[in-house]
Amino acid sequence: MPPIDPPVPSACTGVVLAAGAGTRYGKPKALAEDGAWLRAAITALRDGGCAPVIVLLGATGPDPAAVHLPPETEWRWVADWATGLSATVRAGLRAAAEAGTRYVAFLPVDTPDIGADVVARVLAAARASESGLARGVFSDTPGHPAVIENKHWDAISAEAVGDAGAGSYLGASQDMVCVTCDDLATGNDRDFPVVGAR
Incomplete structure (x- = not known):
């Protein structure tokens, strides 16, 4: 990554991962429930303490009007979203570097019950830790959001290949702070449509 100005202390860019085609779901999840999931993710990051909040689009095309962004x-x-999640994660890290923030928080579009309270809790844990790494945990399973300090971004960009995003790097980090959020949300990924949903 190119050199950037010194990061804004404690500032966090929120990144909505919404570039995928949603093959199992039947359409890009950025369009799920007439965009309700997308709006929920944006609100969760914004109200949870992230600024700016940036949506990463791919399968829906380069026109934001297609997803009715707020x-x-x-x-x-x-542009290279089809090569896998790694392309989207790298794009998110570039966006955070351009924004000049110290942290980035990744939230997939398909975890609609994760709200601002979860984001705020995980972000606070990352800021309080020496590692600058924290992620939400639900039913003892690592989930989202994942908050990552900028000192890790180059390594993640180098490791991310194909459909492997930041998960392998985060999973291997012994100093990752796991933040239990079962009292706030299920954290479940929605991979398949609910019968009767639009």
């Missing part, structure tokens, strides 16, 4: 929402089109 007004003044920042977005980036990931």
Whole structure:
């Protein structure tokens, strides 16, 4: 990554991972429930303490009107989204570097019950830790959001290949702070449509 200005202390860029095609779901999840999941993810990051919040789009095309983004929402089109999650994660890290923040918080579009209270809890844990790494944990299973301090970004970018995003790096980090959030959300990924949902 190119050199950037010194990061804003404690500031965090929120990144909504919404570039995938949603093959199992049947359509890009950025379009799920008429965009309700996407709006929920944006709100969770924004109200949870992230600024800016940036949506990463891919399968829906480079026109943000296709997903009905809320007004003044920042977005980036990931041109190589089809190569896998790694492309989207790298795009998110670049966006955070451009924003000049010290942290980035990744939240997938398909975890709609994760709200601002979860984001705020995980972000606070990352800021309080020496590692600068924290992620939400649900039913003893690592989930999202994942909050990552900028000292890890180059290594994650180098390791991310194909459909492997930041998961392998985070999983191997002995100093990752696991933040239990069972009292706030299920953290479940929604991979398949609910019968009767639009």
